[in-house]
Amino acid sequence: MAEFDPLEYYSFSDKRRDTSITKQSYGPIRLIHQASATKLTECKVVPPEDKTPIIDILDLPTISSKPPYEVLTTIFKLLALDVQTNFGPGVIESEILPVQKILNKKNVQKDQFSFSLSWLQNHHFGVGKSSETFAGLYYWSRVISKNSMISYLTNIVSSDLSYMDNETxxxxxxxxxxxxxxxxxxxxxxxxxxxxxxxxxxEKEEIKIKEPAMTGDNIGMKTWGSSLIMAEKIVNNTKELLKEPILELGSGTGLTGIICRKLGFKNVLSTDLPTIVPNLKANFVLNGLESDLSSCKVLDWSNFSGFRSENPNCMFSTIILSDPIYSDEHPTWICNVLKEFLVRDDPQSRVIIEIPLRSLFEKTRENFWILLEAMGLIETTVEENEGYDDFGEYKFLFKVYKWGKYTRD
Incomplete structure (x- = not known):
C-alpha cells in the first residue's frame, strides 16, 4: 500500500490534464542487473541483517564540539542517498562492502576519511570506534529514524556553523x-x-531523468510509477503495442517517449503543457536525443486548437497515456483528443493506457472507460499490475483499446 500519494489529495486547478484480468507483478527484486530480472525496483542499498555496526544518533559529533569541515563533509557524503534508480523497497546486499569501496562509492578521499576518523576518536564519538563503524554510516542512514536524522541536521543548520572562519x-x-x-x-x-x-x-542503456523539486503546480515533472511499467511493456511487447505514427499525451518527464526513440521509432510526438515541455526537452538532451527536440510539443487537452493548427494533417495510429486521470474533467478532455487525433479508418489503431488504481479517482476512471466505449473503442487487453512509486506500493491497470465497428462522426 502507498503510504502517501499527493494525487490522492490533489485538487486540480491547472488546465491539464467486465473483462478477465491477467495479473502481473512488477514488485521488488534482489539484483536489478540479473539478466532474468523483469520487475521494477529501486537500486537503493539496504544493509544485510545483523552485519552492520550499531550506531546511534548520539554517536555523531555535536555542534558544541565544533567538528571541522573535513569531519562534517565526510559524514554528509556517507549519509547522502545514492543515485536513485527506479522505485521500490530496495536491494538487500549479501555482504558489507569493504571500507575503501564505500569511500569510492561516496567520493570520499582516503586522507579526508583518515583525518575525520582520528578527530572522532580523539573526541570520543562512537561513530569513530573503527574505520568500519565510521564507513558504516553508508548503511546506517537507510535504517535510522528519519526524524532523528532531520533533528540532527536541523541543529547543524540552525547553528549557522558560526565557529568556522572559511565562508566557502x-x-x-x-x-x-x-x-x-x-x-x-x-x-x-x-x-x-x-x-x-x-x-x-x-538494460543495455540507462535512462537519465531530471526531476525538479516537486510542488503542487508541477506534478507533471515527476516520474510516476505508471510510466516505468508502461516503458517495460513497450520494450518487451514492441510489435504488439506500437505502430507509427505515435502520440504520447501527458509525457511529463519523457520516459516513455525516450524509450520509444531508443527502440528506433522516429515518428513520435511527446506532448504536455507549456510549463512541462522545457523539462521534457532537457531530458531528451540528457539522453542524447538533441535531434528529436522538435518532437516535444505543447498539447493542452482542454484546448488543443493550437496544436491542431500547427499540425493540420497529423493523425496517429498509437496514442500512449500513463497515469492520465487525476481530475473529473480529464476523461472528457482525453476522449476529445482521441476523437481528433486517433486514425479512424484503421482497425489496428490503438490507445494504450497504464493507470494506478487510486481510490480517490475510482468513479472518474469508470467514467473514462464508459466514454472510451461510447466513442467506439473496445478493450482488447486488460492486465492488473503491481508496482511501486515514490510513495509506496500500488496496483496498476494496463489496457489497450482499438476501434470496434467503425462509425464516422
Whole structure:
C-alpha cells in the first residue's frame, strides 16, 4: 500500500490534464542487473541483517564540539542517498562492502576519511570506534529514524556553523545539510535530482531523468510509477503495442517517449503543457536525443486548437497515456483528443493506457472507460499490475483499446 500519494489529495486547478484480468507483478527484486530480472525496483542499498555496526544518533559529533569541515563533509557524503534508480523497497546486499569501496562509492578521499576518523576518536564519538563503524554510516542512514536524522541536521543548520572562519566551506556544508534534510523528508520535500531508470529488457542503456523539486503546480515533472511499467511493456511487447505514427499525451518527464526513440521509432510526438515541455526537452538532451527536440510539443487537452493548427494533417495510429486521470474533467478532455487525433479508418489503431488504481479517482476512471466505449473503442487487453512509486506500493491497470465497428462522426 502507498503510504502517501499527493494525487490522492490533489485538487486540480491547472488546465491539464467486465473483462478477465491477467495479473502481473512488477514488485521488488534482489539484483536489478540479473539478466532474468523483469520487475521494477529501486537500486537503493539496504544493509544485510545483523552485519552492520550499531550506531546511534548520539554517536555523531555535536555542534558544541565544533567538528571541522573535513569531519562534517565526510559524514554528509556517507549519509547522502545514492543515485536513485527506479522505485521500490530496495536491494538487500549479501555482504558489507569493504571500507575503501564505500569511500569510492561516496567520493570520499582516503586522507579526508583518515583525518575525520582520528578527530572522532580523539573526541570520543562512537561513530569513530573503527574505520568500519565510521564507513558504516553508508548503511546506517537507510535504517535510522528519519526524524532523528532531520533533528540532527536541523541543529547543524540552525547553528549557522558560526565557529568556522572559511565562508566557502561553511556554505558548502549548509547546502549539504539542507539537501540531506530534503532527502529524509520524503519526495515532496526533496530538491531536484536526476533519476536513473533501468528498464528490464533494455538494460543495455540507462535512462537519465531530471526531476525538479516537486510542488503542487508541477506534478507533471515527476516520474510516476505508471510510466516505468508502461516503458517495460513497450520494450518487451514492441510489435504488439506500437505502430507509427505515435502520440504520447501527458509525457511529463519523457520516459516513455525516450524509450520509444531508443527502440528506433522516429515518428513520435511527446506532448504536455507549456510549463512541462522545457523539462521534457532537457531530458531528451540528457539522453542524447538533441535531434528529436522538435518532437516535444505543447498539447493542452482542454484546448488543443493550437496544436491542431500547427499540425493540420497529423493523425496517429498509437496514442500512449500513463497515469492520465487525476481530475473529473480529464476523461472528457482525453476522449476529445482521441476523437481528433486517433486514425479512424484503421482497425489496428490503438490507445494504450497504464493507470494506478487510486481510490480517490475510482468513479472518474469508470467514467473514462464508459466514454472510451461510447466513442467506439473496445478493450482488447486488460492486465492488473503491481508496482511501486515514490510513495509506496500500488496496483496498476494496463489496457489497450482499438476501434470496434467503425462509425464516422
Amino acid at each position: 566551506q561553511r556554505n558548502e556544508l549548509m547546502e549539504q545539510a539542507a539537501k540531506l534534510i530534503g532527502e529524509n523528508s520524503g519526495r515532496t520535500a526533496r530538491a531536484g535530482f536526476v533519476r536513473t531508470i533501468i528498464v528490464p529488457g533494455f
